[in-house]
Amino acid sequence: MSVKLNEDKEMVKLVQEGLKRTGGYCPCRTEKTQDTKCMCKEFREQIKDPDFEGYCHCLLYYKSKGNSD
Secondary structure, eight states, X not given: OEEEXXXXXXXXXXXXXHHHHHTSBOTTOSOOSGGGBSXXXXXXXXXXXXXXXXXXXXXXXXXXXXXXX
């Protein structure tokens, strides 16, 4: 299992700019709670799921099931 930044550098840049504007909260969400603070609760729970592989809600991070390369 590994968690990496999205390989799309432009997407990473856009999301990181959004995080700066929102004070570290997911720029894709309207509510600002501990659950939406990056790395959000939804993705932290997905990371724990051994069968989950994919992007977080805002596409900043990607979790792969296989061994890290």
